[in-house]
Amino acid sequence: MKRGDLILIGVVIVAALAFFVPKWLFQNQSENMHNANVYAEISVDGKLFKKVKITKEEQLIPVKTDHGLNVLKVHDGGIEMFDADCPDKVCLSFGFVTRAGDTIVCLPHRVLVELKSESGEESDLDAVVS
Amino acid sequence: MPSSVKLSDTSLKLKKAVIIAIFSAVAVVLGILESLLPTQLIIPGAKLGLANIMVLTCLYFLKGRDAFTLVILKTLLMTLLLGTFSAFLFSFLGALFSFVVMYGLMKIGRGHISLLGISVVGGVAHNIGQLTAAVIVFKTSKIFYYLPPLMLLGVVTGIFIGIAVKYVVASLSKLSIFEPFVPEN
Numbered sequence: 001m002k003r004g005d006l007i008l009i010g011v012v013i014v015a016a017l018a019f020f021v022p023k024w025l026f027q028n029q030s031e032n033m034h035n036a037n038v039y040a041e042i043s044v045d046g047k048l049f050k051k052v053k054i055t056k057e058e059q060l061i062p063v064k065t066d067h068g069l070n071v072l073k074v075h076d077g078g079i080e081m082f083d084a085d086c087p088d089k090v091c092l093s094f095g096f097v098t099r100a101g102d103t104i105v106c107l108p109h110r111v112l113v114e115l116k117s118e119s120g121e122e123s124d125l126d127a128v129v130s
Numbered sequence: 131m132p133s134s135v136k137l138s139d140t141s142l143k144l145k146k147a148v149i150i151a152i153f154s155a156v157a158v159v160l161g162i163l164e165s166l167l168p169t170q171l172i173i174p175g176a177k178l179g180l181a182n183i184m185v186l187t188c189l190y191f192l193k194g195r196d197a198f199t200l201v202i203l204k205t206l207l208m209t210l211l212l213g214t215f216s217a218f219l220f221s222f223l224g225a226l227f228s229f230v231v232m233y234g235l236m237k238i239g240r241g242h243i244s245l246l247g248i249s250v251v252g253g254v255a256h257n258i259g260q261l262t263a264a265v266i267v268f269k270t271s272k273i274f275y276y277l278p279p280l281m282l283l284g285v286v287t288g289i290f291i292g293i294a295v296k297y298v299v300a301s302l303s304k305l306s307i308f309e310p311f312v313p314e315n
Contacts (some may be wrong), residue, residue, distance in 0.1 A: 005247030
């Protein structure tokens with residue numbers, strides 16, 4: 001290991017941490033408005049496919065497109081990718097997401113699930129982001 | 131005299147072609163092996179990047195053009211074996227960006243940066259390339275949230291890949307077929 005290596009690795013770690021700090025602040029804020037109504041925006045190829053309200057009750061949402069089939073499952077105030085026939089199955093590893101701002105992505109099928117809160121449109125939270 | 135020079139020239143070219151072919155085959159096998167490992171569970175999209183061992187080794191012994199051939203061959207073969215065409219675009223952008231960065235560092239940093247540092251930056255560049263492709267497709271920059279954890283993990287895997295490359299390079303340098311390609315430092 002040479003000095004140049006250490007500098008390079010240092011730069012990468014610092015850059016990563018610089019990304020992390022605003023993310024933490026952001027998460028603390030969204031913790032406060034956890035009670036707000038959260039809904040999931042499902043889009044395919046960058047176009048809106050469906051909006052789903054996040055509920056406690058279980059509901060299955062099949063997303064069938066030209067690319068393939070993804071099945072999302074809403075339950076207990078969150079959503080998860082339940083099943084998919086994509087080749088890499090990365091989307092299944094996103095797990096169960098509950099907070100506004102969380103995402104699930106299936107790259108091969110171009111499916112994007114974003115959690116948003118109903119009141120989020122006018123809040124300071126989004127003003128900071130945009 | 132010129133004819134003998136020409137002869138060694140073609141034999142060098144032949145050796146090069148064989149090396150690229152073997153490296154691509156090994157890279158594909160490593161890629162398949164990796165797809166069988168459940169490494170995805172830590173962070174979505176995280177990968178060990180075992181195939182990068184061969185790209186880096188190729189960059190060390192051969193010219194940038196040859197390593198580029200390897201990258202294209204590897205990505206094409208992997209797509210045919212494992213993926214779909216739309217997945218090809220993502221992995222190709224990642225592989226291309228990673229290659230350009232590693233090649234640049236190899237050129238600039240000879241003597242200052244070892245294979246370890248190049249491996250780390252190459253891995254991170256791969257993530258950035260893929261996420262950029264995802265951002266273009268999904269038209270949302272939210273996906274970049276996954277970059278910081280991927281970067282931190284990329285440092286760890288990059289160090290291990292770099293160590294592996296050092297061992298591979300050291301033992302390949304002893305083989306006679308690689309003798310004409312060992313760079314002088």
